[in-house]
Amino acid sequence: MKDFIIPTDDRDLGTPARDGAPVTLSIDGVEVTVPGGTSVMRAAALAGLTIPKLCATDNVEAFGSCRLCVVEIEGRRGTPASCTTPVAPGMVVQTQNDKLRKLRRGVMELYISDHPLDCLTCSANGDCELQDMAGAVGLRDVRYSTGANHYSAAGNGMLTPRDARATRTAPAGDLGNPNYIPKDESNPYFTYDPAKCIVCSRCVRACEEVQGTFALTIEGRGFDSRVSFGAKTDDALASDCVSCGACVQACPTATLQEKSVVELGTPTRSVITTCAYCGVGCSFKAELNGDQLVRMVPWKHGKANRGHSCVKGRFAYGYASHKDRILNPMIRDSIDQPWREVSWDEALGFAASRMRGLQEKYGRKSIGVITSSRCTNEETYLVQKLARAVFGNNNTDTCARVCHSPTGYGLGQTFGTSAGTQDFDSVEQSDVIMVIGANPHAGHPVFASRMKKRLRAGAKLIVIDPRRTETVEGPHYRAAHHLPLRPGTNVAVVTAMAHVIVTEGLMNESFIRERCDWDEFQHYAEFVGQPKNSPEATEMLTGVPAADLRAAARLYATGGNGAIYYGLGVTEHSQGSTTVMGIANLAMLTGNIGRQGVGVNPLRGQNNVQGACDMGSFPHELPGYRHVKGAEVRAVFESLWGVELDPEPGLRIPNMLDAAVSGNFKGLYCQGEDILQSDPDTKHVAAGLAAMECVIVHDLFLNETANYAHVFLPGSTFLEKDGTFTNAERRINRVRRVMAPRNGYEDWEITQLLARAMGANWGYTHPAQIMDEIAATTPSFAGVDYAMLEEKGSVQWPCNEKSPEGTPLMHVDGFVRGKGRFIVTEYVATDERSGPRYPLLLTTGRILSQYNVGAQTRRTANVVWHDQDVLEVHPHDAEQRGINEGDWVKLASRSGETTLRATITDKVSPGVVYTTFHHPTTQANVITTDFSDWATNCPEYKVTAVQVSPSNGPSEWQEDYAAQAALARRILPAAE
Template identity: 85%
Template sequence: MKDFIIPTSMDDRDMGTPARQGAPVTLTIDGFEVTVPEGTSVMRAAAEAGIQVPKLCASDNMEAWGSCRLCVVEIEGRRGTPASCTTPVAEGMAVRTQSSKVKKIRKGVMELYISDHPLDCLTCSANGDCELQDMAGAVGLRDQRYESGRNHYDPLGIGTLAAGDIRARTRDTAEDLGNPEYIPQDQSNPYFTYDPSKCIVCSRCVRACEEVQGTFALTIEGRGFESRVSAGAAGDDFMASDCVSCGACVQACPTASLQEKSIIELGTPERSVITTCAYCGVGCSFKAELNGDELVRMVPYKHGKANRGHSCVKGRFAYGYANHKDRILSPMIRDRIDEPWREVNWDEALTFAAQRMRGLQERYGKKSIGVITSSRCTNEETYLVQKLTRAVFGNNNTDTCARVCHSPTGYGLGQTFGTSAGTQDFDSVEDTDVIILIGANPTDAHPVFASRMKKRLRAGAKIIVIDPRKIDLVRSAHIEASHHLPLRPGTNVAVVSALAHVIVTEGLMDEAFIRERCDWEEFSEYAEFISDPRHSPEATELLTGVPAADLREAARLFATGGNGAIYYGLGVTEHSQGSTTVIGIANLAMLTGNIGRRGVGVNPLRGQNNVQGSCDMGSFPHELPGYRHVKNDDVRDIYREVWGVEIDNEPGLRIPNMLDAAVEGTFKGLYCQGEDILQSDPDTKHVAAGLAAMECVIVHDLFLNETANYAHVFLPGSTFLEKDGTFTNAERRINRVREVMKPLNGYADWEVTQLLANAMGAGWHYTHPSQIMDEIALTTPSFAGVSYDVLEEKGSVQWPCNEAHPEGTPLMHVDGFMRGKGRFIVTEYVATEEKSGPRFPLLLTTGRILSQYNVGAQTRRTANSEWHHEDLLEIHPHDAELRGIKDGQWIKLASRSGETTLRAKISERMSTGVVYTTFHHPDTQANVITTDYSDWATNCPEYKVTAVQVSHSNGPTDWQEAYNAQAAQSRRILPAAE
């Protein structure tokens, strides 16, 4: 986009080639002296000096290509006119970027480009945002002499007419039948078009797909004049190809050849706001580009420190839900859940909610109500919700969706390292030599970070994948795992302990690190424990299914291969031994000395955009913000002073405990912000029973989600585009979320919470979310240095950010662990209670797919559903064959908890005996299958291990039919009273 359309700083310029690190080199460019690191290109050095060399095939997010020949320069003492993008600087070099010679060459090059480009600039969607147009102007091109030559475009606007086409009958000559070289647009992708006639074959899209995204879906097909971008095999369109729709190619395209459909439809945006994505825990920064208050497109922000200018199909394109017709914008209430909703004004809704909640406390006690905070909401919003329960309800009944995802991370890393967070920033992976990836599928769930990981793997790092499925990082384009350990679900602890066993018994640990940084006595106890032969790979092989020799080799590689980093996800935490596995992972990192510097560390990949933040903000029932237990008098004193109320010194109820207590009759009211526990939490029937037993359920959300089927009050929520606040991503980075447009419902979510609190007598008077952050900083030591002013100045900071760490903390535990000495803890394997057997012989594990996000409330309401419109059951061919199940067939999936129907997808990605599905679609309700077994320490549900049977189906289950009928009944809305 041109500067006159969206004001941009100098820093937003494309510098042509990537930055380098190296010794300083001084040269002159057009007489100006410039000093840059060794290895920098002449093009970039010129840009550093403020001189823009014309270019088409170069871009600073990919390596130089040297094909367009537009960036030629003259260098004193050298022959010819080298391309400035591929020529590195040298000491004393004297460069001329403008001379009659290079001007003539550039003009000739541009003339050739333009000769095969439709000159429809005024009506072109890229008008004003086209590098080809800019370069034609920059080189002073005023005409072109090759008008009668061959070209690829469509001057008659008819495409290529076949001889029999009815439109051809009116044409007189063969030429009038259209241009035989013309290739029609590929409109298959829902978000962008590919117009071959506007392609200049600069290969930027192909290189972006390779270097930035790492998918290798695109190529240049044909030679010479026939060369055109192709999405895979001849005849493949973009949707049929391996393209993952990350948008990198569209962003790289210098013309309108690859163009967002939204730009074609809505025109070029005129303003932009930098904000943070609301999907996964990577927390990508984006420029939201608008016309007025209409969002035209989301462009990954070049200076976003989490994403470094990259994006995925969700963040880049899947924002259409914000204006979806299903959005509820008026508050609604009803006395009973079998009644239709009544639209009311905010006052009536909030008074109704407040009176009901206070009434419940009067009848059933002050601990009879609670809240669930949202990991999709901002830190400020989450802080207020937990404050609502602690300061207004007078109890600690607050929990968050992290309960069902990363609560074991909090416990495990808290016990071993002393803090509940990942140790590294994302940039750290650039220095990693060996990655252990366990229980995570980043190409689907954290795609932008996966691209960075793949880039590092292509540069030579090695990866060990521990997962029951052959995920993409086991083998995909230019990626091959050194070891894939396909463990049986539920045996993480045994595998991690076996890795440690090999490292300890073969003497591969980093003794110097352990002696200096860890408690030696605890290590000695641990070493004795882990050396026992029962933890050996040979002893655990029968249990885990992982070949002992592979595991041994993997352990040796991790211990001796250089910088070792461990990345993990919900495949670690969502087990009955989730916390024990996290502890085991921490043990592995300490054993090998892989803590406290770049390239190493323990890195939980957080599921939702603000899981880290929601945990930081005191969402858990036993902790105040900053992970400080409510039992500590000194911590409660801080809040008593600031909030003016006594804080309960006893832990509150966790989500599963709330539901149990509801069924029992002692928990009666819930304020649930931005979560859909009926779809996302395990054992759906039990969740439904708990919600049905409550007398006041307040759902604060964008849509009438599944939980709202059991709600009495619906408070409309705002999308991330309407929010002002901060998100904290998986690397502890606090990023600003800026209001792109005003909340459609009239209030930001923090304002709604404040209104509810005040309706209950709180007397809060925040007027801006920055005041909430100021209160967080005032009361939370790890946030003491955080303010909106600091975030504006620095872009983002990683906590701890305080007097000791004024610039924030990219790497944790550099000079010592947060708790002092690192603590080794023994990790005995204990089998889950959930066993497969004759009735339920298979093990079900669940997860996400790239195009959908969690319960799908957002992504299902976008074109992302074109990739994934239903949950499928992945099953190994052998298991399918045994049951006579064919690909695409409807099947019944049954467990001890319940049964559902969905279609089968036969896949060799699965191990035999293990099946897999996603939980994105309420029609499937995969969680009717999962059980209420949970992590011993945190109650994090055991989503990843459910014994199931798969059989033929002849239609929806009775439960599905009853559920759908109840949901339809519950969603009736009466029109508002006049």
């Protein structure tokens, strides 16, 4: 297969890279120098010499079982396996001679004797390493009889129908093989054919070493041995398998095979691009036939994922061709009318005249935009530019408002910049990993796999989370401390940890004196040292046993390299920004900043949260986190854009909705977001949208927000456009157009068309030009352009004259703001409190197989794992209410009520219930309130006082909503 984009060496070098001191050896007369610890097999591959192999692959450690890679080494006895033999100085290796050829043929003959020879009709035809190796070793005959496992279970003595030799007559008296095992097709994305297994264990090792799930094993002996998904009764779907695809990728035959390849054939071309799901930002090879996407394979050179993937990025791309996609623009005068399909010109003209009309009638600031963290940097940059330069106001906000805006404020105040401090590779050097308010297992699975690998190697884990999530405990690791705090008490817990570190003298004073503001530290130390902040004093309100908290704090402070990873369980609170500051304080206190293995790392929920923030999506900041009040910064853009910019901050999303309800905000262009489903207090969001006179939704599907829209502009998927995403480690990765946009335009083109319809003179012809403009105006991106990204693959900002190669680690020699700033973090209880009417606390989150509002993943086979949102209830609370497993329950708060099914589990503590927000039929956000973070208005999703009671079915609101949605989604056929 040819890679048309980056001519990077994609060969499988057989064994993983090593980084020892250089060693020089001779292989087949070729002198080669490689890092110490490298295998002979890899050294040969690096020298351009290929040694046959089956059980070796460079994604997992060498195993030495197939014996195909044997070599001869001068001065050593026998024929060692080159995959398990490390290089040595002066070693002389021979990979080809008569003896080795004979040995390899013998090995291959045995393998083939137990493998069906249906190569021409096999789904791996052309992409089968067994086939390749049979050719490489010159196998010309098989003297052994066919393995019994290929016989049909029908018991008629016939071979498996797919076996080319099935036409032969069965031996006399052969009654067939009752042990024959048919293909397992239970998983929606891949098949498992035991008959084709060569027991190389690559899948088992990939599941263990790369993914860390340990779902696979080898069962049986001799000819009976095969891969198994656990117990004999388990099929792939029922097993612990999380469908990450690592086993399928590792399989050298058709034993584990993508169903898409079975159906569509072997792909013939590929394009490197970046996943559009979570903030890990995995690199993928999109493999195609023509413009038919056949499969997505994680790219081994991707620096965020290092060749790994999760079920979403690997398999859940079917939404791109789902029948629900809207491909034509649509308009309507009012939201009670059906949609009318119209031309792009008519839709854009309608939208432009409505928006301009609103400005004339209600004022320049009566309209605004919402940019998307799912869209590219270039698209986001254009949408905020549309607001600032074309609308003439700063009413631009992004969905990061409702997730990581407190990160921007908190890290900006303490460190001086709004970003994670490390790259993902850093976790490999962590000794203590503290995960706060995040469940990487579900939300950031590829990072979780890398973290778990480090944990299995001995690093210690601290988890601070109200739930006992999947991250707390897994195969071969368990958190040293899980602090199951009461929702809403993050600040008290983090401050109590600081109390322990300060009062027990565990802080890194030399780091603080050298790198931080000493006066601020003195204030802070005096504050945290107060008895009210001790674990014993806070235990009653946080629910965290003081002894456990003390032990966790001591471990973080003294356990070596301490790294903090946190998520929305930190930010989505009324004190979200304060907790972020508290986390930064902990890192500064202990000197855990500025080197590998440490740091403060926000795990971004969506693929381009970091980029959307970088691009100036917030109403108070121009690109590069520079406040709009700065005349010098405004001047940079004013001279380039030829307009005068508003020096005042604009409205944030919640403010826009409040202003709409008040009648002052009338028009919205919403790109790639579904605020009706994702934002809190659904009834309030609906009221705000309904009060607007022009809502333009630019999306793939008629999402929930579109029920209140007047213009629908069909969007393009990440497979259909060029651009860049910036992941949680500040890595700018290319998104490449894999196929033509089915809707006719890439999303940046649609924003440009709207801007032009409103009078702008934009003339971009490629997103590369937009990136050039970003680089010309934004110091941290000054060195970034597409040519550089093609050459390097990716780069982490800041990338400029000072750091031309980018910046993997932040704050190495000093903080961006100069001295690190300790900030006092007083705990303030949220006003959202449980009481007699609403005695439980609801917290929300996500699940592995679904993503955000589910617009994408609900339109894939991922629904097999999660077809509805369910409410987790503790057995004690369930018993008190007479709720049984699977019962319909009513979930009610002061904002609204919905119904969903309950599951009884002690993952949640008594008094706490939990659900996800992936399904619009549930609308978990009809329950959440309009309380928000004090600094940023990030909603307090994670704490809502609720009551749960048995129910018979959908709530009145759900029925009304479903009826309204059905009416709102009517589409009239296009006029002839």
